[in-house]
Amino acid sequence: MxxxxxxxxxxxxxxxxxxxxxxxxxxxxxxxxxxxxxxxxxxxxxxxxxxxxxxxxxxxxxxxxxxxxxxxxxxxxxxxxxxxATPTEIVLSALASCLTGGVASVAQHRGIQLHSVRAIVEGDIDVRGILGMDGDIRNGFSDVRVSFEVDAEASAEDISALVAQSQKRSALFDILTNPTNVTVNVA
CATH class of the missing domain: 3.30.300.20 (K homology (KH) domain)
Incomplete structure (x- = not known):
């Protein structure tokens, strides 16, 4: 319960x-x-x-x-x-927004007052894949990094737990880290 x-x-x-x-x-x-x-x-x-x-x-x-x-x-x-912004930058901003909203929700539930939250997200892409120059290079991100700066009335351990729970429940984190069926049709 x-x-x-x-x-x-x-x-x-x-x-x-x-x-x-x-x-x-x-x-x-x-x-x-x-x-x-x-x-x-x-x-x-x-x-x-x-x-x-x-x-x-x-x-x-x-x-x-x-x-x-x-x-x-x-x-x-x-x-x-x-x-x-490029579509890939929009994906990064969606991930940052999802994780940041999760931090706020978990903090509220746990009674932790936030003063500021900033997520900095970077994603690496080798554009030779997009340009069709090398079939072994994927078109998407090879690595995505998220770094949080959180000012809250909480210990460093509690802040880390907020971020971990947000990541665990994030739809965008799941979308980016697990295979998703995508069907493309032409009408």
Missing amino acids: TQIQETIANNGVNTEALIGARGAFAATPEAASFTFRSTCDWIEGTYSSNAINGYFGLGEEQTRKQTYTIESDHPELFAAADRA
């Missing part, structure tokens, strides 16, 4: 609602199946824009309060216009 610690920490996370969701999903596991989506439209060159709004969850279609957009492009070094 999970107990919620009584706390004066206020990190802006509603842990009571999260614990409640766990109970609800335990009672109705089919409601825990979600499908998120993004619609990407090519603009020109390597420049595109993604629209993110609806998703399927709790057994029905859901709509966000607003549509969010994420643009992507490539740097001038790759003969592009450099109008937005």
